[in-house]
Amino acid sequence: MSYISFIFGQLVRNSRHGWTSQVMTLFTVSLSVLIFSFFFLIYINMQKASSRLGNELRLIVYLEQEVPEAFRQEFKKKITDFDKVDKIVFISREEAFERLTKQLGRDSDVLEDLDPSFLPYSVEIFPSSNLKSLTRIKDFSDYLVSLPGAVKVQYGQDWIERFGYFISLLRIIVILSGALLILTSVFMVSYTIRLTLESRQEELEILRFLGATDRYIRGPVIVEGFLLGLFGACSGLLSLFFLFQWIKNHFSGPAFMNLFELSFLPLANSATIFLISLLLCSSGSLISIRKYLKV
């Protein structure tokens, strides 16, 4: 009889004894994988959204007076002393007026009798865009307002701060759900294997008398933990995929899609979650074997 067919025969025998605990464990592992990967999926999509928003982010520094051409290089250097930026654009009153007229569109006639001088001089700064810069944007803004001649800085503070907090909160949730995944996978699998071993205690003792090797006794138990991880991770990730498709089909209207271009977990991330689940469940079975199975 080949070792593999023996292993599977033994697994079938084990599942006859303890199928209820195996099903419960499978369900728990699947649910843990689903919860973790669900939050991870949101986190990844939010990161993508923030990166895209970062590309469009700009800070406008309103000035008391125009920066003369001769001092513009020095002004730029003062800005870049704090943080790397992609682009700095000096905007005259006339250019600002022109932009305002464009923005108002059909209502631009309200500006007809006005002189551009009511608008302040400004500098438009496009910072290097990444999440880290987003979280540091407030410091950058405080620095810019302290520059000589600067009156006010605008960049959509409230919205960006809230978004930053949301991403931080998501990061914490991802870490917590990761911890949940670790705990449930290791402990539930370990507990199930323990039940299997306890239900077979008498048989294991006789097997030892009959000369069963470590490989004979431990092999099926390790494979049982591995399979619980395999099926748990597969069903968890498949459930996430179907959930994702359902959300995409039911909740993503055109406006929503413009803001968040939803995408599923990249293959590398899915594979990592899958492998980690396998590893955790196998570790759970190894812990039980070491603790409860003295060959």
Place this chain on the structure above:
Amino acid sequence: MTSDIASPIDTSLIDIVKVTKTYPPDIMALDDVSMSVGHGEMVFLTGVSGAGKTTLLKLLCFLERPTMGLIEMNKKDISKLSGHDLQKMRQHIGVAYQDFRLLPKQTVYQNIALAMEVRYETPKDIKQRVLELLANLGLADKIHTPTGKLSRGEQQRVSIARACANKPPLILADEPTGNLDPAATALVMNLLKRLNEDGTTIIIATHDQSIYQKSDHRLINLENGKLQEIIKVNFDL
């Protein structure tokens, strides 16, 4: 006094040298025992209850370790064998325990097959061997009966069948006929004799005079943990 009983066969399978076994607090189960058993020998180990027969068998199948002394199997000191080597060696020793050690919820077939499964024998070979053993021991009709539902005599025969399943080079049988009627005793002894004729070394611990009285094989008597004397040596090998 050191009792030393050598095997009349030159090549010994088992050598026991000055073995003592004590259990806490100070119960002396075996006292300075030396003996050897040759390849293909059948030996009867006799003595009253508590004489040390079961302890000696337990030492031979590595369920216990001697407190002092040396046990060699095929000239290998078994105390120096690694866990894996011991497991492998156990596969080559068939043991019929006094308390049977069967799985009561599993069938007769499953209990016997277990001994062959640990050696990864094919299902076909297992089936063939189990059927053959059950026919020899008069248990063919009980093949699918859980052993918990058998009489003690039937359980004893299942235990013997399991010990013989792998055709091991050494069989240790502890009171193999203790619960059997004369007819079943004859079946068991015939099976053991046939295996012995095929070259299997067999050590039988027993009270049952009927199984060794007419036998030509060596008889070793234990008394209070000591080897006393060879009551009968009438080899016809």
